[in-house]
Amino acid sequence: MQCHFTVYRFNPQADKKPRYHEYRIDAEPTDKILDCLNKIRWEQDATLAFRSSCAHGICGSDALMINGRVELACQKLVRDFKTGNNFVIEPLPLFELVKDLIVDLEPFFEKYRQVQPYLKPGKNDSDKEFIQEAENQEFIEPALRCILCASCTAGCPINRANPDYLGPAALLRAFRYIFDSRDSITEERLERIDTEDGIWGCKTMWWCTEVCPKEIPITKCLGQIKRAVKQKDKGG
Amino acid sequence: MKHQYDVIIVGAGLAGLRAAVEIGKDAHVAVLTKVFATRSHSGAAQGGIGAALGNEEEDHCEWHMFDTVKGSDYLGDQDAIEILANDAPRAIYELENLGVPFNRTSEGKIAQRAFGGHTRNYGEAPVKRACYAATRTGRVILDTLWEQSLQRGIEFFDEFQMLSLIVQDGQCCGVVAYELSTGKLHTFHCKAVMLATGGAGKIYKTTSNAFASTGDGMAIAYRAGAPLEDMEFVQFHPTGIYKLGILISEAARGEGGILLNNEGERFMERYAPVIKDLAPRDMISRCMLEEMRAGRGIDGKDYFHLSLTHLGEDVIEKKLAEITSFARTYAGVDPVKEPIPVQPTCHYMMGGIATDADGRVIVDEKNTPFAGLYAAGECACVSVHGANRLGCNALLDTLVFGRRAGMALKAFNQSVARPKLPAKPEKNDADMIQALMNSTGKETSGPIRAELQESMMENVSVFRQKDSLNTALAKITQLKKRYQNLSIQDKGNCFNRDLLDAIELGHLLDLAEVITRGALHREESRGAHSREDFPERDDKTFLAHTLARYDAVKGPQIFTKPVTLTKFEPKERTY
Numbered sequence: 001m002q003c004h005f006t007v008y009r010f011n012p013q014a015d016k017k018p019r020y021h022e023y024r025i026d027a028e029p030t031d032k033i034l035d036c037l038n039k040i041r042w043e044q045d046a047t048l049a050f051r052s053s054c055a056h057g058i059c060g061s062d063a064l065m066i067n068g069r070v071e072l073a074c075q076k077l078v079r080d081f082k083t084g085n086n087f088v089i090e091p092l093p094l095f096e097l098v099k100d101l102i103v104d105l106e107p108f109f110e111k112y113r114q115v116q117p118y119l120k121p122g123k124n125d126s127d128k129e130f131i132q133e134a135e136n137q138e139f140i141e142p143a144l145r146c147i148l149c150a151s152c153t154a155g156c157p158i159n160r161a162n163p164d165y166l167g168p169a170a171l172l173r174a175f176r177y178i179f180d181s182r183d184s185i186t187e188e189r190l191e192r193i194d195t196e197d198g199i200w201g202c203k204t205m206w207w208c209t210e211v212c213p214k215e216i217p218i219t220k221c222l223g224q225i226k227r228a229v230k231q232k233d234k235g236g
Numbered sequence: 237m238k239h240q241y242d243v244i245i246v247g248a249g250l251a252g253l254r255a256a257v258e259i260g261k262d263a264h265v266a267v268l269t270k271v272f273a274t275r276s277h278s279g280a281a282q283g284g285i286g287a288a289l290g291n292e293e294e295d296h297c298e299w300h301m302f303d304t305v306k307g308s309d310y311l312g313d314q315d316a317i318e319i320l321a322n323d324a325p326r327a328i329y330e331l332e333n334l335g336v337p338f339n340r341t342s343e344g345k346i347a348q349r350a351f352g353g354h355t356r357n358y359g360e361a362p363v364k365r366a367c368y369a370a371t372r373t374g375r376v377i378l379d380t381l382w383e384q385s386l387q388r389g390i391e392f393f394d395e396f397q398m399l400s401l402i403v404q405d406g407q408c409c410g411v412v413a414y415e416l417s418t419g420k421l422h423t424f425h426c427k428a429v430m431l432a433t434g435g436a437g438k439i440y441k442t443t444s445n446a447f448a449s450t451g452d453g454m455a456i457a458y459r460a461g462a463p464l465e466d467m468e469f470v471q472f473h474p475t476g477i478y479k480l481g482i483l484i485s486e487a488a489r490g491e492g493g494i495l496l497n498n499e500g501e502r503f504m505e506r507y508a509p510v511i512k513d514l515a516p517r518d519m520i521s522r523c524m525l526e527e528m529r530a531g532r533g534i535d536g537k538d539y540f541h542l543s544l545t546h547l548g549e550d551v552i553e554k555k556l557a558e559i560t561s562f563a564r565t566y567a568g569v570d571p572v573k574e575p576i577p578v579q580p581t582c583h584y585m586m587g588g589i590a591t592d593a594d595g596r597v598i599v600d601e602k603n604t605p606f607a608g609l610y611a612a613g614e615c616a617c618v619s620v621h622g623a624n625r626l627g628c629n630a631l632l633d634t635l636v637f638g639r640r641a642g643m644a645l646k647a648f649n650q651s652v653a654r655p656k657l658p659a660k661p662e663k664n665d666a667d668m669i670q671a672l673m674n675s676t677g678k679e680t681s682g683p684i685r686a687e688l689q690e691s692m693m694e695n696v697s698v699f700r701q702k703d704s705l706n707t708a709l710a711k712i713t714q715l716k717k718r719y720q721n722l723s724i725q726d727k728g729n730c731f732n733r734d735l736l737d738a739i740e741l742g743h744l745l746d747l748a749e750v751i752t753r754g755a756l757h758r759e760e761s762r763g764a765h766s767r768e769d770f771p772e773r774d775d776k777t778f779l780a781h782t783l784a785r786y787d788a789v790k791g792p793q794i795f796t797k798p799v800t801l802t803k804f805e806p807k808e809r810t811y
Contacts, residue, residue, distance in 0.1 A: 013728050013730060014728070030566075030568075042681075042682035045725075046737075051275075054275070054279070054280050055447060056482045057562075058280045058375060059274070061275050075565055077566075099730045105272070113386055117386065118334075118335060118387045119334060121335070124333060128289075129329055129338075129345060130332065134339070136340075137338070137340050140337060141337075144337055144370075147375070180337070
């Protein structure tokens with residue numbers, strides 16, 4: 001069946017400003033949007049640039065705007081859209097455009113690095129593993145689903161207004177370590193993000209949760225951090 | 237642009253990152269990766285990582301060793317397998333201490349589950365040996381090691397494609413790489429290079445592998461004179477989603493899932509009466525094809541049902557979360573209520589760049605090292621997987637041998653000076669790119685790649701025979717000719733995927749040729765290599781590794797290397 005793709009194009013070496021290009025391709029209802037983009041690239045226009053790798057929603061390379069919504073191109077099928085086989089494909093908002101559908105994610109990773117995204121373990125009395133309650137592992141489990149695709153941060157309205165806001169992905173990573181029973185610097189972690197550009201940047205607008213392709217309850221996790229910060233302040 | 241380091245690691249999956257973490261600040265190290273580090277394909281590993289911790293039931297490293305030897309159909313080198321099995325518990329505790337969030341038992345220990353080919357007491361019954369984090373085990377280890385690299389200040393060159401190795405006086409002393417965002421060539425001058433570039437599943441039409449899995453490191457090392465070992469052994473995982481190849485982890489069967497044919501029969505009971513659906517992958521894929529030939533595929537077609545419905549919603553949603561969502565998204569089936577349609581999918585290369593157990597690339601059957609060149613992970617062949625890899629041993633391989641390569645690199649770095657670079661080391665690559673960009677040839681990558689993938693799938697997959705292998709070889713030769721007429725439509729130098737497709741296709745073609753040549757040479761059936769014209773294993777002639785050396789004119793030159801046997805004499809392999 002024929003599908004009509006309107007694709008955002010920008011080549012910094014040739015174009016003064018972005019434009020949209022129209023493509024018509026044959027696709028099956030079960031084809032992924034990523035398959036369609038590949039079809040365009042392989043059969044019609046080899047100059048179209050976008051990122052992709054695993055093609056099944058694990059590597060996090062191909063978050064895009066599809067029909068105005070942030071989605072993973074490899075996780076949405078043609079049949080998932082009720083737009084009469086018309087598709088508008090655009091790069092993620094918020095980030096600086098590099099070429100066509102590729103944006104510069106360096107600022108995204110920079111914020112991630114700011115939350116000390118690694119375990120600072122306490123003392124392990126055995127020469128084996130830390131003992132950790134299954135409930136604790138299950139508590140942080142939602143955050144383990146994160147694939148760093150940047151959908152949440154791109155979708156967050158606060159991030160658009162305040163470029164210094166850490167954003168949902170970095171804060172979700174903070175959540176993962178704050179609540180890991182093996183970590184020893186919980187206080188320090190909480191203090192670090194107890195700022196307006198940190199956890200209080202989140203105004204509980206739920207957009208991150210709405211767009212997360214891994215269905216992580218991000219807003220809820222961030223709420224747990226807020227509660228822990230308040231708890232700490234009370235205790236201190 | 238020129239850069240100087242002590243060590244360059246190419247690839248940011250588990251093997252590369254584990255080596256980088258090992259080296260840390262002991263040497264000036266940088267990691268080059270063609271996709272951003274956390275996009276590496278190690279992240280797609282689902283079900284688990286094997287180690288005889290004995291957290292759930294009695295287990296021993298020697299049982300693990302035996303299972304791996306038997307799983308390899310006795311082609312794995314037993315000294316290396318012993319290292320793998322014995323080092324596994326240490327590797328797991330280390331990961332856990334670094335922060336990997338493994339699932340837990342009710343006592344708070346690392347939880348374990350059953351996996352294909354892993355047994356108690358030398359084959360008696362399945363054993364719970366796989367440590368896991370739901371079905372995203374690879375992803376959480378990748379994230380953890382990447383974060384550990386950040387903490388250690390490891391430098392990354394993300395979205396850099398390696399083009400060639402620089403070799404001076406027999407020592408590898410650098411890498412030429414192409415920066416995707418600018419089209420610039422970079423020369424990395426160093427004392428040693430480690431390749432950790434992963435697999436090459438994109439040689440086949442149906443695969444669980446990522447677009448990035450194009451065997452770049454294998455092909456580039458091969459062209460630089462490093463022999464490739466046992467490339468004819470290609471693993472087809474029995475449970476890829478029908479038509480898509482997306483993996484449904486063996487953990488689904490580890491948790492109790494079963495395979496059914498069109499009669500609703502649990503057919504693996506007939507083929508492997510002891511461990512049934514937990515038989516090794518090569519065997520199950522073969523059995524599926526035999527069932528299909530007997531007309532017992534679902535609806536007479538080439539797929540089967542993987543049924544999890546009897547496991548209950550809790551197990552399915554909690555322990556098999558990712559694959560459940562894959563089944564819903566891509567196959568449109570809810571595993572809680574209905575079976576998942578599955579068929580074999582190209583999953584893993586047992587073969588690769590020949591190395592010793594310390595990651596040193598070797599150049600001959602006497603294990604003479606290729607100075608300054610190291611490799612680990614799927615791109616390498618130690619060999620611990622022999623003719624068939626067991627589930628849960630791939631992640632383990634990357635961590636155990638990635639670390640050992642890191643230790644060897646540290647020592648090597650101390651012992652040598654940085655060799656002088658040859659004059660204009662990037663010239664060949666610059667010429668190659670120029671030629672491709674200026675070419676007015678009529679061919680493009682897409683059709684050549686598609687024809688290669690189809691021919692390999694048709695002729696060099698689970699079952700092979702002389703005629704089909706020769707058909708594939710003729711096709712590859714023809715495609716290589718057409719490749720000479722390739723032209724690039726994208727003339728720009730910012731994220732020029734068209735150019736990268738062309739470069740990767742060159743790698744796929746070279747590797748497909750080695751796989752097919754190796755398969756023709758090996759006139760026996762062993763592990764994942766099933767010759768219908770030679771259905772028996774032939775230890776007298778073929779209990780030996782196949783090595784292929786590059787020859788630009790004559791094609792791959794095959795020679796052999798003996799298998800190291802220590803504790804376990806080859807026996808008939810039944811389950």
